[in-house]
Amino acid sequence: MAQMQTQRLGFIGLGEDTVSACLSMLKIIDGRSSVHWSQATPAMADVLMVSSLQEAQTSQDDLSQKPCIVIYPSSEEKPASAFALPHPFRVMQLLDVLDEVLRSLDTSSSHAEHNREVSESEGNSSLPSVDFCASLYRVINNKGSTELYSSQSPEGLLLVKPGSHRFYARPALLHALSAGPVSFSPLSPSSEPVSEGMVPRPLFELAWLTGANHCNDLLPWLDEDSHFKLSRWPSAAALNKSRQLLSLCALMTRRALTLSELKTLSHCDDKALYHFINACEISGLLVSQVRPPSAIAPSVQAGAEHHRLGGMIKGLRTRLGLS
Template structure:
């Protein structure tokens, strides 16, 4: 469980005492372990009378989360996270857990060059990528919890378990998940078990817009081997992209031109292949990497036109 530090400024004595008591109540029920700290060393600030606090003004420059407290008789504060005093346990839990979802990253995510917004959007996929590149013990499970239920994946990524609704959302690309966390409980018993490659593939295809943080956006790409479409199901656009990357090494722009796919579709396909350890990516692209000699271009163009026709696409 992640440890988070929270500081309190500008609250009345009654509100401060109530919050300290609340922290003891939520201990073990929150997604993180919350510890009291001074503002200089805190991850989150809980503030009252925010408009008149120099501490809050300095805090705002750090872009760290702040919880604005509304006392009785005060107007609602203009803040992303707010709490009304007297506090209620479930409201406090909801706010703390939402902040943890925004802050929560694996060590790999924390080391990523992505900014705060990317860390939030890519938290689950980055933690999944970390596990894919350094698999863990097959007897341990990592879990991501959603309102629909829990998705648990075996440490070696051989299988994952989730409720039917989560499987459906995953394949539709409509599943928003927090970063994976090591699960202390024994292996999950509820839900449908499926091959881990299905999770890796569809998580990549449902990625946010933009290139995955661990992939060089200006690089060139090829495939080690085709995805296992017998297990994953074959979409025409993925067959086209796989055929292209089996014949040469290309950047995103060239792949879009060859296959008629959008930049977002190509980037998500690359994310899926990368998670499945199928992608060969260069560190950086040069003109020599992406310029195809005329004989190869002719052969590839003919092959792609033929493949598109066989798949029922326009030439």
């Protein structure tokens, strides 16, 4: 039997009572989580648990590249962070957020290593790897980031600025992206200026175009048994006014649905559905829950739900001039 992996958790700006309570909870969930969690100094930790009062300071030092769980008072609004916990928190809330962090760590380590090995063994540079999508996901969902990131491709330089929700590329690269797969290196912080001739485009468009290479399945860190919901509508221009994709947007902004429910209600095939969900995940618009939300309606109501949504889509298409 393989030895259980250990991840180190560091605490910044949290009171002794909070740290003690968290360590006690870690003992409770030990065995229920896929890894063993131990305490470490922030510098040696794999994951940080940070007070919301210290979040800004953390993002400015050498710890900014580590996954960060922001602890905020339950009386305040949830901060715009990839991972957050209201204080006081319960054991299952802690387990859920740690599992989310593990999925992101898995993306940035084991999947990246796997893709490097595949690239080295097969010498295949013609397709974008999951490495790029994972790096795009990380920089987009690092809400406090104001940096500029760059990626190299045979068709030219790509710049991403998550703070402005834009990416920048020359027309030749944009044309290549629209035409088919482009091989990108993982994004990294860059001092490159946005030069004259580079065109700004919405970040969702980049997630959509690169996500086309991963439409046979969900991204590695997404669970097929989850319920999926959108936090807001994506850029409609990237969806090319597709009726099925607009239907997905309408469905998923209303409530969380399973893959089978989404297929039934939207009439999308598997590839189109996976493509859409992956692009929304990369661009930070997807909310996924492994546990079934209490708001999920019984399946016997699917026909009525489809009828109501059909009217919504018809009205939306009329406003867009598509009818």
